Amino acid sequence: MDFIPVCEPFLNGREMEYVQDCISTGWISSSGKYVKAFEEKFAEYCQVKYGVAVCNGTMALHLALVAAGIAPGDEIIIPNFTMIASAFAACYIGAIPVFVDAEPDTWNIDVSRIEEKITIRTKAIMPVSIFGQPCEMDKIWEIAKKYNLKIIEDAAESHGAEYRGKKTGNLADITAFSFFANKNLTTGEGGMVVTNNEVLYDRSRYYKNLCFPLDAPRNYNHSDIGYNYRMSNLHAAIGLAQVEKADEYRALRIKNRNFYQQFLTTIPGISIQETRSDVLNVHWMNGLVIDSELYGRTRTELINHLRENNIETRLFFIGMNRQPSLIKYGCSPDGNYPVTDNLSENGFYLPSGSNMTKDKIEFICEIINNYKR
Ligand SMILES: *Cc1c(COP(=O)(O)O)cnc(C)c1O
8 A cells, every 4th residue: 555644635626727817917915816705705614704814723823812802811721632823822922821621532622621720810712623523612602601701712623513503613702723734624824713703803804914904094004013914815716726615525524534433443442532413523633542451552553553554643732731832831730631641642643634535544444453462
């Protein structure tokens, strides 16, 4: 079998045509029709009113926090098991990320543990839809209303996912997406903030573009310190082509998961992410958590064995409470996070790109199955 990478970008729509249009017309900066078209089309896909395209998902998260008015010293509840960008976005503001352990089955933030972390300084909750599965949003909304908190979703991994029939993007006050090369929809590098709230939309547009006045003539008079987080027309051209096929790409990722589930379930000591019945999980990545005692091999042994068979894998994230950068910054390393620890010690993900095939997934699962001791 040829080398099977963890993920490859999948571009099989009108990307080339739209990019060529940018180049032949000279519209390659952020002023160009594709930026607006991509924003509108993606917002529509998320069932929200507004989209603001930016240069990557990390900056989308930062911009969402800025738009929501998060200030230095504010505390933001985030999952301990997430990608580092969720926490860094808070740090850019001088806010303090406060960690909550994951649920053992869904791997999402454990909503039953949020309230104990709330203090007088808490201003927001940042749910992260890990590997494509939305969190228990009704409960998060309940808590947010009770304590008057903003909800800023990190949906970098969950384009098109649904919670009780509503899409990610439409589940929070403001939501950040990533279009990095391995995400379900990609522009190479890119991101977007989406919201139904006109004030948050205006603040996002304003801070994204150096705080140039929004609807006034350009007089180079800046009332606030802004950022240049603009997305180029070239990237938006790719994004528009991608979002035109969003349902197709979503179905491909879900199909991957169904094959993994079909071929893996019989192996003791191997578990996969459980999907709650009230969500549509878009399965950005298919992760495995291995119980070495039951499986008879360690994670390292299995990963090496897969590599010898030309199969690439990636380790799971390390808990935020164990990140040297965040501890240096002032986050508390204290507290017990047994679920995160188990995931980060025993989890890794398998090839999950939109161009995976049934044969490849069956081959990968056979290798895992036969290696059991
Ligand atoms: C990918 C990702 C990001 C960051 O997106 P970039 O576009 O790479 O900056 C943020 N949060 C999560 C959960 C991610 O998976």
